[in-house]
Amino acid sequence: VQLVESGGGLVQAGGSLRLSCAASGFNFDDYAIGWFRQAPGKEREGVAFIISSDGNTLYMDSVKGRFTISSDNAENTKVNLEMNNLEPEDTGVYYCAAVIRSRMGYSITYYFDQYLYDNWGQGTQVTVSS
Numbered sequence: 364v365q366l367v368e369s370g371g372g373l374v375q376a377g378g379s380l381r382l383s384c385a386a387s388g389f390n391f392d393d394y395a396i397g398w399f400r401q402a403p404g405k406e407r408e409g410v411a412f413i414i415s416s417d418g419n420t421l422y423m424d425s426v427k428g429r430f431t432i433s434s435d436n437a438e439n440t441k442v443n444l445e446m447n448n449l450e451p452e453d454t455g456v457y458y459c460a461a462v463i464r465s466r467m468g469y470s471i472t473y474y475f476d477q478y479l480y481d482n483w484g485q486g487t488q489v490t491v492s493s
Contacts, residue, residue, distance in 0.1 A: 364388045364482040366459045371487030374449055378491070382444040384459030384484060391440045392416040394461045397432060398444050399477055400489070402455040409475030410457070411444060414464070421474055425452070449491045459484040 370382040386396060397412030411432040412421045420432055431445040442459065460480040467473045 364461060366461060366482060366484035368457065368459050368484040368487040371457060371489045373490045373492065376449060376451055376491055376493050378449050379445070379447045380449065380489060382446070382457055382487060382489070384442040386440040386442060386459070386461060389461065391434070391436060393463055393465070395464050395467060395474055396434075396442050396459070396461040397421075397474065399458045399460055400453075400455040401458070405455075407458070407477045409477065412474045413442065414471075414474055421471055423475065446489070451491045451493045454489060454491050456486040457489050458486045
């Protein structure tokens with residue numbers, strides 16, 4: 364499994380950024396894939412996930428209505444995170460992560476647990492200035 368993020372950068376509050384994760388080496392239909400972020404001095408937290416082959420998604424409460432996760436399976440699987448109306452609190456290193464779905468339980472909270480994911484990208488920095 365290989366995950367490679369791109370698209371981070373510096374933006375003013377209220378602006379937008381689009382992150383991409385190029386995913387390869389696994390059957391996308393068998394995996395949950397999504398984004399975590401980590402701010403300095405804080406725990407890594409789950410942001411948004413695609414949790415089924417039908418494209419069902421999950422979002423952390425603070426990004427609902429502002430962030431959109433989507434996938435493009437046309438050639439190589441790409442998972443995008445469209446981030447709008449960014450806030451300084453969105454600053455952090457954003458990581459793409461994937462886990463085989465059979466590892467997850469029936470509760471959606473499992474998808475937000477970083478310790479259940481065993482495939483990670485290198486991370487991309489997002490900085491939102493006030």
